Amino acid sequence: MSVVSQGRREYSNRQGNESARRFVEACQSIGYETRKSTREEDIYDHIDYWVKRRNYKNDPIESGVDVKGGNHPECVWVEFKNVNGDKGWMYGEAEFIAFDIPEVGGFVVVLRKDLAAYAELVVERTFVDKKNAYRKLYQRAGRQDVISLLYLEDLKQLKSYKVLKYAM
Numbered sequence: 405m406s407v408v409s410q411g412r413r414e415y416s417n418r419q420g421n422e423s424a425r426r427f428v429e430a431c432q433s434i435g436y437e438t439r440k441s442t443r444e445e446d447i448y449d450h451i452d453y454w455v456k457r458r459n460y461k462n463d464p465i466e467s468g469v470d471v472k473g474g475n476h477p478e479c480v481w482v483e484f485k486n487v488n489g490d491k492g493w494m495y496g497e498a499e500f501i502a503f504d505i506p507e508v509g510g511f512v513v514v515l516r517k518d519l520a521a522y523a524e525l526v527v528e529r530t531f532v533d534k535k536n537a538y539r540k541l542y543q544r545a546g547r548q549d550v551i552s553l554l555y556l557e558d559l560k561q562l563k564s565y566k567v568l569k570y571a572m
Contacts, residue, residue, distance in 0.1 A: 423473025423504040424452065426570055430510060431455055433571035441468070450496025470498040470516070477507035479555045482523050484541070489548030494520040500564075505556070508567055512556065515564035522562055527552045 431438045437456040445451045451468035459465050470493050472480065480503050483492030493501070494516065501519055502511040532540045537553040544551075559565055 419474040420471075423471055426504060427453065427469075427471045427502060427511060427568075429571040430568050434568075445497075449498070450493040451498045455500075467499040468497055469500045469502050469513075470496060471502045471504065471511070473504045475503050475505050477505060477556075479538075479553050480512075480559070481551050482519065482527075482554055483549065483551050484523070484527075485548060485550040487544075487547045487549045492550070494523060502568065503559075508556075510567050510569040512559055513564075513566050513568050514559055514562050518562045518564045519559070522558070523552065523554065526554075526558070 428438045431453075435457070439454045439456075441449070441451045441453060445468070449468065450470045452471045453469045454466050455469050456464055456466045472493075482494055484494060485492045496516065498516050500513050501516050502513045505512050526539050528540045530540050531543060534542055534544075537551070539554065539558075540552060542551050542553070543549060
């Protein structure tokens with residue numbers, strides 16, 4: 405039996421597709437090339453897109469990015485373990501995490517390793533209910549996930565924090 409309703413699944417898929425479209429357009433608007441990851445890279449490595457850009461020497465660099473849609477304007481959920489109890493996306497292979505936050509006019513982008521290190525430092529190893537999950541652990545009923553809530557202000561503490569603006 406599925407814990408998620410068909411309507412919720414369809415809504416999440418639409419939201420994810422819209423975030424993906426905006427991400428690709430935002431990258432292209434600043435001259436970055438994107439290519440969709442393979443199904444295996446998406447599922448097992450937590451990489452949604454490969455983004456090619458140039459470094460300060462004008463050499464091409466390609467980085468994996470995990471795009472997170474449907475975020476609240478003031479906070480994000482971070483995943484230590486996924487619904488199957490396996491490593492969460494904070495421990496995937498993506499170099500960057502891009503949170504789609506329309507209220508900031510684009511994607512909040514951080515280095516995944518910076519975010520994981522920060523979360524490990526500030527999140528208390530105490531399980532609580534959803535409404536008290538800020539910097540504490542939360543597990544949804546019937547799932548094996550382990551997640552926590554961080555505020556956007558927390559992400560601004562990361563040196564890698566930047567905003568990738570939506571394409572105009």
